[in-house]
């Protein structure tokens with residue numbers, strides 16, 4: 676039990692270390708500057724872009740508040756939000772509105788592919804499955820989360836220790852109380868909310884669903 680706890684703490688530390696570089700995009704202006712290779716919008720450029728909305732009702736006399744709230748946006752994000760506000764808004768949009776439009780824009784951006792995190796494998800050169808099939812192993816993939824292999828789901832085997840099952844399935848009873856036959860079952864992995872690979876897969880799936888819903 677103590678071993679399992681120690682293992683999960685280690686796994687947690689490793690996961691955080693792996694996730695962290697992507698998990699903190701904005702730490703003040705300086706962090707943003709570095710993250711975007713200096714392509715941060717200046718107040719002058721910001722004002723120029725926002726001025727495209729000057730025909731809308733209730734334009735504020737100063738854009739200082741908007742700048743304060745939105746200065747972390749990239750030029751492309753601001754441009755997309757302003758273009759949409761010009762088409763859809765009657766009144767000059769509040770910072771919160773602009774941010775909502777930017778969120779929409781970000782959601783529809785192509786999700787970057789997972790980078791290749793495989794490395795030459797120096798352990799045993801093949802794995803034998805329970806059905807006798809031999810799988811040669813040449814490279815190993817480095818997962819953010821070893822527990823779920825970055826799928827966001829963990830698989831378990833509910834059954835007897837002696838039963839034939841895939842070697843990667845840990846023994847764990849499911850929540851059903853009644854007597855029942857052996858089976859595999861899945862559970863959401865604790866990494867799911869922070870694992871960048873899981874997030875990318877989810878985002879891609881959501882974009883596909885939205886596209887299908889829209890036509």
Ligand SMILES: [Zn+2]
Pocket residue numbers: 820821822823824825826827828864865866867870
């Ligand atoms: Zn996981």
Ligand SMILES: [Zn+2]
Pocket residue numbers: 833848849850851855858
């Ligand atoms: Zn069960």
